[in-house]
Amino acid sequence: MPEKIKVTTPIVEIDGDEMTRIMWRMVKDKLLLPYLDMETEYYDLGLKKRDETDDQITVDSAHAIMKYKVGVKCATITPNAERVKEYGLQKQWPSPNGTIRGILDGTVFRAPILVNNIKPGVRKWKNPIHIGRHAYGDVYKNSEIKVTKPGVAELVFTPADGSEPIRKVIQEFKEPGILQGIHNLDPSIRSFATACFTYALDQGIDLWFGTKDTVSKIYDARFREIFEEEYEANWTNKFNAAGIEYFFTLIDDAVARVMKSDGGMLWACKNYDGDVMSDMLASTYGSLAMMTSVLVSPHGYFEYEASHGTVQKHYYKHIAGEKTSTNSMALIFAWTGCLKKRAELDGTPEVGDFARKIEDAALETVESGIMTGDLMLVADPDPHNRKVYTEDFIDHIQENLEKKL
Ligand code: NAP
Ligand code: MG
Numbered sequence: 001m002p003e004k005i006k007v008t009t010p011i012v013e014i015d016g017d018e019m020t021r022i023m024w025r026m027v028k029d030k031l032l033l034p035y036l037d038m039e040t041e042y043y044d045l046g047l048k049k050r051d052e053t054d055d056q057i058t059v060d061s062a063h064a065i066m067k068y069k070v071g072v073k074c075a076t077i078t079p080n081a082e083r084v085k086e087y088g089l090q091k092q093w094p095s096p097n098g099t100i101r102g103i104l105d106g107t108v109f110r111a112p113i114l115v116n117n118i119k120p121g122v123r124k125w126k127n128p129i130h131i132g133r134h135a136y137g138d139v140y141k142n143s144e145i146k147v148t149k150p151g152v153a154e155l156v157f158t159p160a161d162g163s164e165p166i167r168k169v170i171q172e173f174k175e176p177g178i179l180q181g182i183h184n185l186d187p188s189i190r191s192f193a194t195a196c197f198t199y200a201l202d203q204g205i206d207l208w209f210g211t212k213d214t215v216s217k218i219y220d221a222r223f224r225e226i227f228e229e230e231y232e233a234n235w236t237n238k239f240n241a242a243g244i245e246y247f248f249t250l251i252d253d254a255v256a257r258v259m260k261s262d263g264g265m266l267w268a269c270k271n272y273d274g275d276v277m278s279d280m281l282a283s284t285y286g287s288l289a290m291m292t293s294v295l296v297s298p299h300g301y302f303e304y305e306a307s308h309g310t311v312q313k314h315y316y317k318h319i320a321g322e323k324t325s326t327n328s329m330a331l332i333f334a335w336t337g338c339l340k341k342r343a344e345l346d347g348t349p350e351v352g353d354f355a356r357k358i359e360d361a362a363l364e365t366v367e368s369g370i371m372t373g374d375l376m377l378v379a380d381p382d383p384h385n386r387k388v389y390t391e392d393f394i395d396h397i398q399e400n401l402e403k404k405l
Contacts, residue, residue: 002405004037005354008346011338012064013040014303016074017047018310019390022318023328024074026391027335030398031358035405036339036351041068045096047077051089058096062103065301069345072338073100073305074331077312101135105188106297107195108133109266110278110307112285113292113329115366117380120263121284127264129281132199133274134192135295137184140271145179153179182219189223191298193230196268197246199296201238207246209268210254223270224248282307287374289327294337304337306330314390325373326390332362332397361400370396 015024032038043061050057065071077083078095101108111130112120147153153170170179200207209227211220231239231246239246249257251273258267269277282291291307307330314324336355343352366375369384376387388396 004035005350006348007036007038007339007342007351008348009070009342010039010041010068011342012043012061012068012071014043014045014061014071014073016045016076016310018075018077018312018315019318019324019326020075020306020308020310020331021046022315023326023331023390023394026394027328027332030394031332031401032335035354035401045074045076047079047083047087047089047093050076050093050096051087054090055093055099058093058099059103061096062100065100065104065303066299069301070338070341071301071303072334073097073303075306075308075310077310098140100303101295102141104295104297104299104301104303105191106135106295106301106303107192107199108135108274108293108295109195109199110281110291110293112282113290113333113363114285115290115363117367117369117382118286118290118375118378119380120286122259124260125263125284127262128285129258129261129263130199130203130205130266131274131278131281132192132196132266132268133278134189134269134271135274136188136192136271138182138271139180141183143181147173147177147179149176150174155181184219184222186222186226189226190230192268193227194234194298195296196227196266197230197235197239200244200246200266201235201242203266204242204244206244206265207239207268208254208258208265209246209248210251210273211270212251214250220270227268278307286378287327289330289372289374292330292333292337302338302341304334304341306334323389325387325393327372327374328390328394329362329366332358357404358397358401361404362397364400365393365396 015021041064043057043064045058045061076096079089079092084092109130109132111128114128150173152172155168155170157166196207211223213221213224227248282288288308293305293307295303311326314326317324336359339355340352343349369382370386370388370393371379372393373387376385379385
């Protein structure tokens, strides 16, 4: 057995829930710990632990990422009323991802893992479409009222300096209805823009951005203005030199154009658009389990994870003693993404090389026809394709990895 490769800085390891928690252990035991001399700062964001710590553990994990700059996160349950009952929770804790994003003020970039035997649902797409989701504000930090009787709804801004409040009538309610207030912040939009321009330049791909500024002449228009200001002030020359472009259009036009494109761009999306479009892209590229995700903060913090959730249905089967065929690709790529970034920051290329070997081993496994159930449904038909169980899939990747060491 060759000597283990040293990871010189602790990895911030954020554990999670259900089936992804089960696979997390397997990935560590089979693909990482046998080969890496690696220390982790471990944060258990399993729902029970979040409840026990009044969710302090989530806040602590975000601060650990600020300290070490790089973290890897497992999927976690965002509790709803059912979960509160299921886990006997004190309350409906907020989304851990929302909490962490709020602290790091990051942008989430997602990109599909492409293999040669799975063609995207949209035939024209040859290259991965990367999505950048603004991860602050809008409906995710809203204030809502259920209107039950007639009355006037107003938008009121009260300046802290004691000057005259600004008021606008939203609606004069005669019937029951609903109301929502949302906001965003210039610095957050600006750092979103910066993260997107940085990522596009780093990847050498065009940047597309769309909002509904024809309808929302102040709110959405502000996003467009800030992107344009940033582009003109800091990126025009760099983009020209790299032969890439920044392209703004209305969000609905952007959707239509993306469908007709060859792919290969970064598509910057407002928070809600990114939430919806990234799930659409993931399923068009094959499976949610082939979509990676990284939170990039303008302060230089990186948090890697899979895009999918905790795969609850598979977990219930698992605890009932049934074997599942759950796909660990995106979880594996979360770990390798984290290791590659760690290697870059630490100046330890051997760690990055090892991470790429894991990725190659995983891609080769799927391309050789060994795959989980979700991929069987979308892969090119081939009599050699074989559906394997969760753990067997990781074992096959390990076998391929061993050949590379
Ligand atoms: P999900 O966990 O993403 O799973 C939805 C369905 O997609 C699964 O039932 C499965 O389909 C398929 N799938 C997803 N990942 C897969 C994988 N790795 N391998 C094979 N199939 C996979 O979404 P959910 O069931 O709506 O949410 C479950 C929990 O996850 C919720 O409590 C939610 O709060 C949480 N969540 C967390 C995050 C996060 O932490 N980043 C993100 C989203 C959701 P089949 O059942 O058809 O096989
Ligand atoms: Mg979504």
